Structures are given as C-alpha cells and as structure tokens.
Amino acid sequence: METNLLKGYTRSQLALRNGNDREEIWCAYQGLIYDVSASRLWRNGKHYEHWAGQDLTDELVDAPHNALVFDRFKVIGKLL
Template sequence: MTREELAKFDGREGRKAYGAVNGKIYDFSSSKMWQGGNHQELHQAGHDLTDELKSAPHVRAVIERFPVVGQLEEPGSEAGSGGSKAIFGIIAAVVILVVLFLVLR
C-alpha cells in the first residue's frame, strides 16, 4: 500500500483506521483508543507512525496486537524493480541480436 492509499484510511466518517509502523500497516479500527482515527489527540490514523511511536509511553508490542493488513511501499521501491526489468530487457535484446548475427552469418 502506498502512502497515498494509506491516507484514505484515516478513521474519519466511518472509514477504517490504519497506521503504519516499521513498514507494516495495522488496523486500529476496533480500538476505543482510536475513535475517529485519532489517538489521544496526538496521532492521526492514515499515516506512517513509526517516528511517533518512538516517543509513545507504551512499547511497540501494544501496536503489534492489532491485525496487520498490509505492507507500506516506500517511495522509489517501484522504480528499483522497473530498473531491474529494463536491464533484463536490454540483456535479452543483446543476446537475441548476437544469436541472429551468428545464425545469419
């Protein structure tokens, strides 16, 4: 899930309340502590909360009790895989050209 997709799950107006921590997306919707997508007037659902959790009074284990509903895609992660595909395509094209050259010689 991208950050833009995660932002849609802000817990407002009946929407689910999701938050990301260390790349995992958790569903806080069932928690009374996340009513309306807001936790203690300090944290809003629909965001990466990893840095905010560092200053939280509770440990990460509290967050890990919630169901994991996905993984947060980091910016540029798709570009890396696209680059690998492009390199593979170039190598395949070169191999085909070499084979054609050898056969048609």
C-alpha cells in the same frame, strides 16, 4: 510474518484510512500497516496527538508504550 505475501499500499492509500474518509482506521509502523479500527483508543482516527492514516514509526519514541502495542492489531498490508 511473510511480508511478501501482504498487499502493498502507498502512503496516499494509507492516508485515506484515517477514520474520516473511510470506515477503516489504519496506521503503519516499521513498514507494516495495522488495522486499528476496533480500538476504542483510535475512535475518529485520532489517538492522543497521533493521527491514523500515516506512518507512526518515528512517533513511537514519544509514546508511553513500546512497539509491542502493535501485537494487538491485525497486519493488513505493507507500506510501499
């Protein structure tokens, strides 16, 4: 994926896409921002003990799945 063609978003902009402030539900992983809005597992911006609108890179270690789970979601930007 050509990341320099992606729109950049700050952590503050990402935080607004938490499922509460706006309809979009986004999360970041390894510098890329994913739209997880369509996932029933991210309803209301929460997925088990994880919250949308933030960078989940460090939290994946505790998850019962690996990074391939992000392949299901559309990349919509990069984290600045």
